[in-house]
Amino acid sequence: MNSKTLTQCLRYVLASAALCMAGQACAQDWPSRPVRIIVPYAAGGTTDYAGRLIAQKLTQETGQSFFVENKAGGSGTIGTAEVARAAPDGATFLTNDTSYAMLPALYSKLPWNHDTGLVPITTLVETPVVLVVPEKSPFKTMQDLVKYAKQHPGKLNFGSGGAGSSTHLQTVVFNKDADIAATHIPYKGAGDAMRGLVSNQVDFLITATPTAVPQIQGGRARALAVTGGQRVSVLPDVPTFNEAGLPAYKVMNWFGMAAPKGTSPKIIDAMYGLIKKGLSDPAIVQTLAKQGAHAGGMAPAEFAAMIRKETKVWTEAAREAGIHPQ
Known part of the structure; x- marks a missing residue:
């Protein structure tokens, strides 16, 4: 191999590594490090419960650590904005809920684009x-x-x-x-x-x-x-x-999982597959039933469509109730 060819190969390897670090490639190796799931509320509510339930299951399924961080405040906007700003590398996800579809009815400006700032993955609990x-x-x-x-x-x-x-x-x-x-x-x-x-x-x-x-x-x-x-x-x-x-x-109510904009479709698909498999576990189905709930599992496109529909419904409901964006 001559020096020119060697230089080209080295550039290719470095470029591939950079893409992998940015979450655009090497999705087949995901998860290769601990995965953070942000819950934008204090511990103890159903959003927190759903996030911890699936985090524990994903940890068991993959052998990699999936852990919950509670980032409460601003009606969920503080934690959600942190996920929207996170690197799209499969290391940070959001457990959101029905409140997410209500935010445009309450805030005239959000610190992320409500339509495109996050990638819906699936519902966890309904x-x-x-x-x-x-x-x-x-x-x-x-x-x-x-x-x-x-x-x-x-x-x-x-x-x-x-x-x-x-x-x-x-x-x-x-x-x-x-x-x-x-x-x-x-x-x-x-x-x-x-x-x-x-x-x-x-x-x-x-x-x-x-x-x-x-x-x-x-x-x-x-x-x-x-x-x-x-x-x-x-x-x-x-x-x-x-x-x-x-x-x-x-x-x-629904409770779901989302990722930062730009996250590789391969990582989205991998996360969806893991969650859907985890939610089919009879033990989880039984646990949810004891709480008066049932497992989600919507496909990403279906979940995204539901959020758009729910946003319109709650915007209209807020208007009828005399609530206007601030």
């Missing part, structure tokens, strides 16, 4: 939401709560995972559908909001079933209604919103 009150609350049914709220406008308060979170906007829609007024108490995540509820700091909370079920079963919270076409098997005595007299309220 779940109904449940209306809960503290165990010592005088309200035994949803009708009791609504009746009192109408007689005492603004006297009741409700918790949420933060201004602009799914728990916030979903409750705004509930208040509108039930024709009541209540005061908003924001927290840094749904887990914190649930802790506020069980310590009697808030009167009611609407949240995903995995956040609420342990507290309901532990006797620290009481469920008044759950969304969906039928009752949740783990909460057989809890009526649906339709049964409780509010058929218009049909909110459901």
Whole structure:
């Protein structure tokens, strides 16, 4: 091999290595180092639960460390922006949720492009939401709560995972559908909001079933209604919103995985395949069922289409509720 040919080969090797470091090639070697999954809320909520559930499974499947970092604040925008800015090398991912589709309805400008700044991979968990009150609350049914709220406008308060979170906007829609007024108490995540509820700091909370079920079963919270076409098997005595007299309220939650813009399609496909395999594990299916939830697994294109549709739905819902981007 002459010196010219050797120089060309060396340049090729260096160029290939640079591409690999940028996440554009060598996806077949992924994951070759620990993988960070950012949850943009405090620990304890369903987004955190979904992220940790799949991180543990992926660690088991690959032998490589998948770990969760909680980056709470700004209604999820702080953690989400960090992922959007991260190198697209397969080392950083985001566990997001329904709140992501609500952000354009609440913020006139986001620190990333909502349409193209992230690459949707798949849904992890899909779940109904449940209306809960503290165990010592005088309200035994949803009708009791609504009746009192109408007689005492603004006297009741409700918790949420933060201004602009799914728990916030979903409750705004509930208040509108039930024709009541209540005061908003924001927290840094749904887990914190649930802790506020069980310590009697808030009167009611609407949240995903995995956040609420342990507290309901532990006797620290009481469920008044759950969304969906039928009752949740783990909460057989809890009526649906339709049964409780509010058929218009049909909110459901999703929790998913996304990657920074520019991440190699091979890495996206590999992550999707690992997640889908992990979610098919009977142990995970059973674990989710015990939380009133079920496994996701949408294909990336389907998930992206759902986010676009949900964004339009929640933007319209916010407008109807009198909420405008700030």
